[in-house]
């Protein structure tokens with residue numbers, strides 16, 4: 170689809186460079202320009218500058234530079250036309266949408282066609298939840314039982330997949346999507362040797378996974394009936410637009426609150442994120458199913474330097490995630506931990522005590538990582554001198570990862586006390 174020059178000008182006018190980039194990183198004013206750590210390459214001190222007067226950005230580390238349209242092309246991996254369309258949507262600029270011709274469809278790059286198919290699927294599942302009898306009688310009551318309001322369900326674009334082998338695939342094919350794209354988007358599974366194709370998600374409630382700018386890039390899906398042969402949660406496979414180690418569930422809905430509260434709460438599950446969000450605690454994301462990765466930490470670091478990890482009271486789970494904490498320290502971020510009472514997770518606990526008491530609990534119980542780790546292991550070591558020596562070595566190892574020497578020495582002193 171071609172946009173006329175007048176529309177392009179209007180889009181470019183509306184899409185002020187600082188505002189567009191501010192969706193992806195926290196910009197800080199210094200002199201005439203705004204600065205941030207570059208979203209295109211890993212760095213700990215800002216070399217990415219934005220000039221609102223000139224309408225351009227430039228990274229002095231990796232050399233990426235351009236205007237707001239170029240930025241969207243680079244960070245979302247879109248072509249020129251799709252980047253303009255993305256901005257038109259953000260700034261509510263009406264564009265004439267004519268049906269695509271075959272040549273135009275061909276011209277779309279591979280990533281774009283995946284985004285379009287995933288968006289179609291998201292709408293389809295959402296429609297099932299609100300319009301289809303099965304969605305209304307099976308999917309919708311599940312979310313209601315979890316205490317989610319319609320507003321929350323819509324904010325996270327939750328949906329439902331029917332208990333039919335190929336309902337989605339047939340619908341999408343009928344609407345002009347190619348089987349190739351559906352397969353590459355992780356939506357349809359093909360068994361060519363048996364001449365079969367079927368939907369990846371069936372008879373499950375659907376949690377769309379969004380990237381930072383709100384595009385649907387994958388799905389998590391929870392089973393509703395007890396079936397030992399089926400996993401409780403099923404996720405999209407890795408695709409060209411979905412790398413699970415690079416993304417955090419809820420980051421799109423949370424980013425502005427993370428920026429304004431200057432802290433990011435990290436939880437484990439989709440429903441923890443959604444429950445806290447509904448309770449008005451919006452600065453929360455989940456690593457959902459993977460142990461925390463460097464890319465995920467850097468994604469948070471675009472918006473804040475402070476992470477508070479909220480654990481449910483399971484000691485095995487806590488130990489398994491200590492490595493992730495070391496990585497946060499290594500990136501120069503501040504990390505605190507909160508453990509909830511036995512048998513509670515953030516979801517259940519916020520529903521039990523309400524949001525004010527919940528925030529107060531976090532404030533009262535957040536301990537820094539080093540203190541937390543010392544307490545956890547000292548309890549185990551008891552009076553065993555070998556175990557205690559091992560522990561001290563371990564603590565020193567953690568502290569030495571902190572890149573800032575002043576912060577490091579504070580922790581060393583604390584640890585010797």
Ligand SMILES: [Zn+2]
Pocket residue numbers: 207208209210217228229230231232233
């Ligand atoms: Zn850079």
